[in-house]
Structures are given as C-alpha cells and as structure tokens.
Amino acid sequence: MRRLVFAFKVTLATVVGIGLVNFIARWPWFSDSRYFKGVALSRDLSLQVEFGEPVWMRVDQTAHYRADTDEGGEEFAKLVPRGGHTVHIKDADTGESHLYTVTLFHQLKCLEIIRDNYAEMRSPSLIARHCMNYLRQSILCHPNMRIEPVVNNLGTAIRGYETVCRDWTKVYEEVDRLHGMTSNV
Numbered sequence: 086m087r088r089l090v091f092a093f094k095v096t097l098a099t100v101v102g103i104g105l106v107n108f109i110a111r112w113p114w115f116s117d118s119r120y121f122k123g124v125a126l127s128r129d130l131s132l133q134v135e136f137g138e139p140v141w142m143r144v145d146q147t148a149h150y151r152a153d154t155d156e157g158g159e160e161f162a163k164l165v166p167r168g169g170h171t172v173h174i175k176d177a178d179t180g181e182s183h184l185y186t187v188t189l190f191h192q193l194k195c196l197e198i199i200r201d202n203y204a205e206m207r208s209p210s211l212i213a214r215h216c217m218n219y220l221r222q223s224i225l226c227h228p229n230m231r232i233e234p235v236v237n238n239l240g241t242a243i244r245g246y247e248t249v250c251r252d253w254t255k256v257y258e259e260v261d262r263l264h265g266m267t268s269n270v
Contacts, residue, residue: 132187134259136251145245152203161197166257168264170194188223189256195220 151157170190173182195216202213209217231248 132256132259134255136255138252139249140252141247142250143245143247150200152200158197158201158204161193161200164193164197165190166260166264168261168266172260172263174263187256187260189253190260192220192223 149157150160170193171184171186173184175182198210198216199213199220202209233246
C-alpha cells in the first residue's frame with residue numbers, strides 16, 4: 086500500500102510540475118518573438134497560433150487511415166502540409182534562415198512512417214524506431230489528461246465518444262503561410 090501511495094504522490098507531483106512549467110512558460114514576459122521576422126514564436130520556439138473557438142471531434146472507429154490499403158497511405162500522406170513538415174524562419178537580426186519542423190507535423194509524419202512500415206510487414210526500420218521513441222516522448226511531454234470510459238479491466242477504451250479540441254486547421258494555415266501558399270485545409 087505504501088508503494089502505491091508513493092507512486093501516486095510521484096505521479097501527482099510530476100503532473101503538477103509539468104502543468105506549472107507549461108503555465109509559467111506561456112506568461113507574456115516569457116514570450117520572445119523579436120528574433121524572428123513575420124513569425125510569432127514563444128521562447129520555446131512554439132508557433133503562436135490563434136486557435137479561436139474549440140472544435141468538436143468524435144473519437145470513433147473509422148474506415149479511413151487504414152494500414153492495409155493504398156487509400157490509407159494516401160490519407161496519411163495528406164496529413165502533412167503540401168509544403169512539407171518543415172518551415173524556414175528568418176532570424177530578424179542576421180537575416181539567416183533556420184529550418185524547423187512543426188511538432189504536430191513531425192508527429193503525423195512519424196505515424197505515416199510507422200504505418201508504412203507496418204503495411205509492408207517488415208521489421209521496424211531505424212526511422213520507425215526513432216518515430217516510436219519520439220511519439221512516446223511527445224505523449225509524455227504533453228499528456229492528454231482526459232478520462233476515457235473503458236470496457237474491461239485491461240483498460241481498453243470504448244470507441245465512440247465526443248471531445249473538444251483546438252482547431253488544428255489553424256496550424257495548417259500558419260504553416261501554409263510560412264511556405265508562401267494559400268491555405269487549402
């Protein structure tokens with residue numbers, strides 16, 4: 086019982102610590118976009134996107150994004166912006182352009198790579214192993230604390246529930262702007 090209480094305290098302290106760090110990092114005095122011309126970035130180099138109103142999303146089984154069809158591969162490929170998952174951002178002081186990847190699109194690109202590896206029924210490639218580790222770290226860094234209903238003691242989630250998300254199309258629009266394209270989300 087003591088181990089369980091200790092584990093709970095450690096988990097709670099970790100979650101509170103991560104939340105506090107994220108909260109503090111988003112305060113205005115931590116924002117510093119003066120080094121990048123035409124792009125609002127926070128101190129941690131996050132794109133500053135105005136998400137607007139939250140959007141409703143249904144989490145459910147889908148016929149889309151399948152691992153065993155060519156159509157599924159095409160759907161995954163379309164998750165990455167037309168200009169790719171990287172963006173060039175100029176340093177306002179030096180005029181030097183730096184290449185970055187937007188985490189959202191890096192994550193989606195990784196899912197596509199893992200899906201392709203799985204669809205080809207081969208051992209995980211080096212890039213697929215990188216992607217598994219990268220996605221694990223991303224999930225741990227920004228945990229979704231939503232509570233989902235389960236159907237058994239193994240914790241299998243029930244399919245088919247509604248949730249509210251940020252409007253990710255705004256990120257596509259900003260990246261299209263950085264690529265010099267008009268958005269077609």
